[in-house]
Amino acid sequence: MASEALQQLILDTLNEHGTIKDTRSLILPNQLELATSHDAQITILGALNSLLSRDMIRYESHEVISHVLSPEGAQIAKEGSHEARVWAALPPKGQGSPMTPAQLKTKVGEATAKVGQGNAFKQKWIVKEGDGLVKAVDSIKDVTQLDLQEIDTTGDLKSGEKVLADLRKRKLIVQRKGQWFTVHKGVNFSTSIAKPETDLTADMLASGTWKTSTFKKYNFEAEGIPPAGGALHPLLKVREEIRNIFLEMGFAEMPTSSFVESAFWCFDALFVPQQHPARDLQDTFYISDPVKSLPPEPLYYKRVSTVHEYGGYGSTGYRAPWSHDESSKLLLRTHTTASSTHMLYKLAARCRGEEVEGDEKEFTHGAKATTAHGESTADDGFQPAKLFSIDRVFRNETMDATHLAEFHQVEGVVADRGLTLADLIGFMRVFFKKMGIEKVRFKPAYNPYTEPSLEIFAFHPMLNKWVEVGNSGMFRPEMLEPMGFPKDVRVHGWGLSLERPTMIRYGINNIRTLLGHKVSIEGIENSAAVMF
Template structure:
């Protein structure tokens, strides 16, 4: 009986027969016979089909030098360095403290070197003279076995522990203890010929002749029938398709935009460079409020100041801060300054844009209800790290309506988060300077089995809406959350910066 094998497989079969070991590490063998690993393994698979060969997986230890080990490869072990120092300076005996000073070693390293010098029987230590002294006790200092073994390494060597002799294993364990060598567990593929494979002679094997591709002529003339078509390994993945894709964050943003639209909300967009007036003052944030300070807000030198809206509205905001104006509030009781409100900055929240929408209310002669939303960039003057960004994306929705209530807000938020896939939503009392009542929102995240804080909400304070002519019983419901928090959960990223530095591997692989 003849066995038909591919040419390459026959070549590899021949080479395998010449090996006398029963456990050949596949990757080493591929290197040895200068064959690609994938080619080798597909040959083994073909041999397996004919029960001529097989492979198994085994755990082996791989050893390599640590950084410290590599450094000693170049400049000797510390005990040898210390010995050389004594020899070069002809110090047959020396006070321990002096040796430490001369060695310029740190204390720990020094004592490590000293103990090895002792165990190598190069030195002795004595306090007989009253001083703690070290003596050389030999004339000749041949290389120790450990040194010889270490030098047999090359910098980037990876050696299989299993293949070492007993003695060598002992040295490795010693060096491992000194953290000069690291042992790593690796799974290796072992290839071998079966009993049948060993018995099969080359005369029983015949080469297959294949074509790998149909050409136009074969198709037209029908000559393809004369050839064997090489079967492909259909289980193997193809090369990476470098296709066009929309960024995961944009996909998430678009999903949320759809939810807003389905709830009847209209998208708004406002300036990124804002005035402190719209970013803070119009939100009833007192001008000495800590949140306005430099370390939280990017203020600008250019453009340095902005202009304010109509005088009557500015006056209304001023009065609200100072004494409550017509809002029924007591106000903050301080003197509000126009100059501070004119400062320009990178908006710290999209609520600035929301307020601009409130400012349109009377100009447009709007009819309630009005529902608007935005998903847009905001800025905080913070140090950037794994969990903080200086620029991020805020999601915000508002409803302007008559006699609209806290219960309406809870209903709306619950519906919104349900559409986002969070079935359980809890709203509880919270605090935001420009809403009253205020609520924190938590949602239950099934995948983690945890409650997560998912943004804030509330009814805009009368001090915020009255200056724009939005007066009780017309009220403004608002809620907002950060996009990045959601994105990190959804995309399972650990570093928030990944969302904006475009690791192509992630962008290419992230599922839709």
């Protein structure tokens, strides 16, 4: 590197002479002339600072005023002054015919003829002869040209400030502030430039070379990288808002951490027939390792398989053979209702006569859950519950602008004696109203695990149409009674995606703008806080 060669030159010169009194006395590597120019001193300054940072040298700087040629000055330095050019163009006195001013103009150019004639007369270099002009002397000394040549090489002029001032006035030179330096050896002076280490490595520590290495100094003045503040993803903002609505309504949050469920908990316990198309590979992601889940509690398992195969609790069942293999498959949960089912089974523990301790908080968010129907009087161990969850589910979907293979479900579940469909509708009206959705409609639908089932539609003012926002229903006795719930206990639930209201809220129409590798970090950072 050129700068390394220069650093080496500085160190070698210091080694030889002890100090460098004036850096203009140096001849830079690959140069022929002394480093008197402004540019050369700038280059030297860079090398000096680099050596200074390692304490290999010290230096003092000195200021000088130097001069450089203007473009016109440079031309004169090369071709001579205007007056000299006029003199050179004219014939000697008494030889040949004098030159007319018009002829002179064509020979040397208008500008030179004009300025040059006046000055040449003043210098007595030319005289008139008849109508023309001739040389008055045999030879001239073009001082302007010589002065400019001197300035060009040294930046200064021996004949002094008066002449310099005159040249400045004639705009042939300009003044420039320059620097030069006196250099001394520093405390770490050496003639070899070891590249300073920037990092302390494990190798250095192990070999002990850290003791002798030179380290690059920390620059405490350097500005740090501006820290990027964290930002909540729009989905998280909306999730927080929906969570607050549930908490406000006295719901307790269900644990939803197991993304992997068995087909038993995701489907069978919900009375989803084992032949149901939703269970196909095209719709559900199955786990290949391990292939099978641990078996559920045997009595409950037996009751579930029996209701599927032969019926019971007033149901005829599916009358189709039961497959143990199908039930023990592992999969990525396709709905959060799998988690709700776990919780309902747990809620029914007392009704099954199992000893349970300290579970109130799990089901009631601290306070006793009261629904429209209040507390139970029957002594069958049942306690009402209001539960919710917001978490991820997985479906083997063809991905498009509104579908991804994984998304979030919001789910509410209410369990109490004698609940009716009107209670479910009432709950959902309150819930959606709190989300700012006032106009809701319900449409009969089908779910294997609820009867009746309702699809929920909301009026979208921006789209000016009704859009589907959720699904709901009253869980079937075939699902609840095998768990051990008393016959008068009704459980209803509703579910919606978290993505749909988030997209509506932020005016996003392609889900890939919200999730996945196409998401813009800037968009996330600038997404507004929500308030439905």
